[in-house]
Amino acid sequence: MIVSHDQDAAVDAAVEILDAEDPWRDLPPTARMVVESALLSFADRGFHATTLKHIASGSGLSTAALYVHFSSKDELLYDISRRGHESALTIVEKAAALEPAEHAFRTLVYVFARWHAERRTVARVVQYQLNALTGVQAEEIANIRRRTERVVRRVVAAVSTTSDDDIDLRGLSAAVISLGIDVARWYQPDGRYTPDEVGRLQCRLAARLVQLESHPTAPR
Amino acid sequence: MIVSHDQDAAVDAAVEILDAEDPWRDLPPTARMVVESALLSFADRGFHATTLKHIASGSGLSTAALYVHFSSKDELLYDISRRGHESALTIVEKAAALEPAEHAFRTLVYVFARWHAERRTVARVVQYQLNALTGVQAEEIANIRRRTERVVRRVVAAVSTTSDDDIDLRGLSAAVISLGIDVARWYQPDGRYTPDEVGRLQCRLAARLVQLESHPTAPR
Numbered sequence: 172m173i174v175s176h177d178q179d180a181a182v183d184a185a186v187e188i189l190d191a192e193d194p195w196r197d198l199p200p201t202a203r204m205v206v207e208s209a210l211l212s213f214a215d216r217g218f219h220a221t222t223l224k225h226i227a228s229g230s231g232l233s234t235a236a237l238y239v240h241f242s243s244k245d246e247l248l249y250d251i252s253r254r255g256h257e258s259a260l261t262i263v264e265k266a267a268a269l270e271p272a273e274h275a276f277r278t279l280v281y282v283f284a285r286w287h288a289e290r291r292t293v294a295r296v297v298q299y300q301l302n303a304l305t306g307v308q309a310e311e312i313a314n315i316r317r318r319t320e321r322v323v324r325r326v327v328a329a330v331s332t333t334s335d336d337d338i339d340l341r342g343l344s345a346a347v348i349s350l351g352i353d354v355a356r357w358y359q360p361d362g363r364y365t366p367d368e369v370g371r372l373q374c375r376l377a378a379r380l381v382q383l384e385s386h387p388t389a390p391r
Numbered sequence: 392m393i394v395s396h397d398q399d400a401a402v403d404a405a406v407e408i409l410d411a412e413d414p415w416r417d418l419p420p421t422a423r424m425v426v427e428s429a430l431l432s433f434a435d436r437g438f439h440a441t442t443l444k445h446i447a448s449g450s451g452l453s454t455a456a457l458y459v460h461f462s463s464k465d466e467l468l469y470d471i472s473r474r475g476h477e478s479a480l481t482i483v484e485k486a487a488a489l490e491p492a493e494h495a496f497r498t499l500v501y502v503f504a505r506w507h508a509e510r511r512t513v514a515r516v517v518q519y520q521l522n523a524l525t526g527v528q529a530e531e532i533a534n535i536r537r538r539t540e541r542v543v544r545r546v547v548a549a550v551s552t553t554s555d556d557d558i559d560l561r562g563l564s565a566a567v568i569s570l571g572i573d574v575a576r577w578y579q580p581d582g583r584y585t586p587d588e589v590g591r592l593q594c595r596l597a598a599r600l601v602q603l604e605s606h607p608t609a610p611r
Binding site: 214215216217218219220242270298299302303317338341342343345346349350353354356357362363364372375379380382 | 434
C-alpha cells in the first residue's frame with residue numbers, strides 16, 4: 172500500500188516540476204499563438220490536411236506575419252514534436268533525480284500521467300502525427316523517446332522487487348509508460364477524474380505493477 | 392504467480408477466438424482490397440489528406456470501380472471503424488464468457504493485447520482518425536467502446552481482490568484496457584516481442600494490476 176504521506180510527498184515534488192516546465196517558454200507571444208493554432212488544427216484536421224492559411228487565421232495573423240516565426244508547417248510540426256518530447260523528458264529526468272528511489276518512482280509516475288492529462292492536445296498531436304516526420308527530424312525525435320524510455324527503465328529497475336516471475340525490465344517499464352501515455356487518449360477534462368486524481372490513481376497502479384510495498388494488510 | 396498451465400490454457404482459448412475472428416469476413420475480395428488500401432493511406436497520410444484516388448490506385452481499381460463498394464471515404468472510415476471496434480468487442484465478449492473467472496480474465500487480456508499487436512494498422516487508424524467521425528456515426532462507435540469497457544469492467548470485477556487500497560474498479564479496468572490499446576502504438580513486428588509474447592507479458596502485468604494470485608513464493 173502507498174502510505175498517503177508518501178503519495179503527498181510525490182505530488183508536491185511533481186507539482187513543483189510541472190510548474191517550472193513550459194515547452195514554449197522562449198517563444199514570443201505571437202509565436203505562441205501560432206503554435207496554439209497549429210496544435211488545434213493538427214489535432215482536429217490532422218497534419219496533412221492543415222494548411223498555413225488555417226494556422227494563420229486560427230492565430231489571427233496574416234500568412235506573411237506567420238512566416239516571420241515559421242517557414243513551413245513541417246517546421247512547425249517538428250518544432251512542436253521536439254518541444255513536446257523534450258518537455259516529457261525533462262519532467263521525467265527531474266523526477267528520476269529525486270531520492271530515495273521509491274520517491275523518485277512515485278513522482279515520475281505522477282508527473283508523467285498528469286502531464287499527459289494536462290497536455291493531452293500536444294501529446295495527441297505528437298503521437299498521432301509522428302509518422303509525418305521523416306529523415307533527420309524523425310531520428311532526432313526517436314532519440315529523445317529512447318532517452319525517456321531509458322530514464323523510466325532505470326527508475327523502475329531501482330524499485331522493482333525481484334521475483335520468480337518472468338517479466339523482463341523492458342516489458343515492465345513499457346507498461347509503466349503505456350499507462351501514462353494512454354491518458355492522453357482517454358482523458359476528458361469534464362470526465363470522472365481531475366489531472367491530480369489521474370496522477371494519484373496511476374501511482375497506485377504502477378506500484379502494483381512493480382510490486383512496490385506489496386503488503387496488503389499493512390496499516391494505511 | 393501465473394502457473395504456466397493457466398497461461399497456456401488462456402493462450403489456447405485466445406488463439407481459437409482470434410482464428411474465428413475476421414472483421415471483413417462478409418466482404419467480397421475486391422472490397423477487401425479497397426479496405427486494405429484505405430487503411431494504409433489513412434494510417435500513412437491521415438484521413439483528411441487521403442483522396443478516393445489514393446485509395447483507388449492503392450487497390451488497383453479505377454475510381455469508378457471503387458464506387459461500386461463505397462460511396463465516399465467517409466463511409467469507408469466509418470465502415471473500418473465500426474468493424475474494427477466490433478471485432479475488438481467480439482473477442483473480448485468471447486473471452487469474458489469463459490469459466491472460471493480467472494481463465495476468462497487471462498484470456499481476455501491475452502486476446503486484447505495480441506489483437507492490438509496483429510491488427511495495429513486497423514487499431515491506429517480507428518484510434519487516431521476517430522475525431523474525423525461525427526454525429527450518429529461517432530455516437531455509434533462511442534457506444535461500441537462503452538460496451539467493450541463494460542465487459543472488461545465485469546471481468547476485472549470478478550477477479551479483483553478486495554483490498555484496502557482505494558483504486559476504484561473503473562480506474563483498474565481503464566488501466567487493463569490502456570495496456571492493451573497502447574500495444575498498437577509501440578508494437579513493431581521486427582522488434583523484441585512476437586504478438587504471442589506480448590500477450591503473455593500482458594497477462595502477467597494485468598495479473599499484478601488486479602492482484603490476481605499474489606503469492607510470490609508459490610511454486611511455479
